[in-house]
Amino acid sequence: MSNKVKFQLSFMMFLEFFIWGGWFVTLGTFLGDNLNASGAEIAKAFSTQSWGAIVAPFIIGLIADRYFNAERILGVLHILGAVLMYLMYGADSFDVFYPYVLGYMILYMPTLALVNSISFNQMKDPAQEFSLIRVFGTIGWIIAGLIISYVFLWDSPESRAEGMLKNTFLMVGIASAILGFFSFTLPKTPPRVSKEEKVTISSLLGLDALKLLKDKNFLIFFLSSVLICIPLAFYYQNANPFLSEIGVSNPTGKMTIGQISEVLFMLLLPYFFKKYGFKKTILAGMLAWTIRYLLFAYGNSGELTFMLLIGIALHGICYDFFFVSGQIYTDTKAGEKYKSAAQGLITLATYGVGMLIGFWIAGKITDTYLLENGGHTWQTIWMYPAGFALLVFVIFAVTFKNEKIEYK
Known part of the structure; x- marks a missing residue:
């Protein structure tokens, strides 16, 4: 270029x-x-x-x-x-x-x-x-x-x-x-496609890749991807209001630590893939979600502010080690024929269905722990996504059989 x-x-x-x-x-x-x-x-x-x-x-x-x-x-x-x-x-x-x-x-x-x-x-x-x-x-x-x-x-x-x-x-x-x-x-x-070329709803949504779910490992990964979006939704929806409400200064600026972390761990991802393999890498990403929310639950805007900052900084592991690793895994499992369809299916399942469910649950739980003065019982709220992420971690660790995935 x-x-x-x-x-x-x-x-x-x-x-x-x-x-x-x-x-x-x-x-x-x-x-x-x-x-x-x-x-x-x-x-x-x-x-x-x-x-x-x-x-x-x-x-x-x-x-x-x-x-x-x-x-x-x-x-x-x-x-x-x-x-x-x-x-x-x-x-x-x-x-x-x-x-x-x-x-x-x-x-x-x-x-x-x-x-x-x-x-x-x-x-x-x-x-x-x-x-x-x-x-x-x-x-x-x-x-x-x-x-x-x-x-x-x-x-x-x-x-x-x-x-x-x-x-x-x-x-x-x-x-x-x-x-x-x-x-x-x-x-x-x-345009990449001829006007005359036939297009179907299943091809647009990546449903042609549903046959990959016959593979037990891919099915477990697919379901885990949907479920882990529930704790992810809590972060997107509640992190900034939480930091603002408890009195953390410059909360939006501090949350950019998560994006900086994302860049750094993206660079480290090939090393982790090569040394520890796909299963351990993705498990590290799941566990990071639990640790992050426990840090949010017990940190504060005073002496324990560092716990909140570490929780934000874990975004690189939370996102890269699970979602980027998952894209690589999907790419290798799908093969050339279903490569695009499989990525479309995972995107629909996570950012579409998974996040839709996650935002709804996060909203219900947040309203449940609303205080009369307009604040929230944040410690209790954060325990929900922490526990949910831990549950997904255990299910994946027990049911997913280790397999070698090459990261190029």
């Missing part, structure tokens, strides 16, 4: 994840503080990510892959997204806010596949080149959090009391508009 194309793709990735990280992390805190949303309502808002993940294959498979250049679709979706962000910025109740966030996530989730498609189309060796482009996405997410906490101080107690967190939607709306118009300057990425 030329330096110009490298810059274009890197800037695209930076803005793509700056946009997501710039509002999604603080969403729970915003809804509780600004719109007086209940745990169930917050769960409903976060669940729009799952609905977006379920709808995304249809937008990509039926429209982007068949009729229009990927960069043009990306541009249109982000420009429309900018409008919805502005409407969210002005919403004064949850009932007004929810249709906007649902529409936004249905538009945004397909863009995750589009930015990858645009990038891969310019690469001769994606295995070597993609990570150097994708890392700018993680940097974008980190920068968004640092700006919120350390530049504008929108998540400080004083700013939150004044309703300043709503400014995240305005910031992200501007970034979305910039990416929308910038997308039309990106390298051309024409």
Whole structure:
């Protein structure tokens, strides 16, 4: 790739994840503080990510892959997204806010596949080149959090009391508009599929890979992937409100430690794969979820703040060792014929079904332990995902038979 194309793709990735990280992390805190949303309502808002993940294959498979250049679709979706962000910025109740966030996530989730498609189309060796482009996405997410906490101080107690967190939607709306118009300057990425080629719902959703579930090991991994999304949902939905409520300073900025950790453990993943194998690596990822939530349960914003920071820093192990390892495992089990279908199936099962269930459970439990003064019994709340992750760990450890997986 030329330096110009490298810059274009890197800037695209930076803005793509700056946009997501710039509002999604603080969403729970915003809804509780600004719109007086209940745990169930917050769960409903976060669940729009799952609905977006379920709808995304249809937008990509039926429209982007068949009729229009990927960069043009990306541009249109982000420009429309900018409008919805502005409407969210002005919403004064949850009932007004929810249709906007649902529409936004249905538009945004397909863009995750589009930015990858645009990038891969310019690469001769994606295995070597993609990570150097994708890392700018993680940097974008980190920068968004640092700006919120350390530049504008929108998540400080004083700013939150004044309703300043709503400014995240305005910031992200501007970034979305910039990416929308910038997308039309990106390298051309024409449709990959002929208009005449027959497409089925099963192929769009990756259901052609269901026959892989006949393999007992893959079935256990598949079910574990769905179940581990329940504790994952607790982190996305509750971590920022929890840190804000107990008085941790600059909570959004501190949560970027998780993304920094994600980059570091991504680099360590090949070593762990080679030395310990797939089963032990993925078990380490599961166990990290339990440890993280125990640290959240017993840490505080005083002398034990370090426990909370360690819990955040475990994100690299929690995410990379389970989800990235799982993508590699799925790739090797599926073979060439079902490779794309299998990845689509896992994405649908985790970010679609698994997270949908997880957000609902997290909302119910959070509401159960709501105090009269508006606070929460956080120690009890965090014990639920800790115990659930430990249960999944035990089931996987006992039932999954070790097998050698090559990491290339």
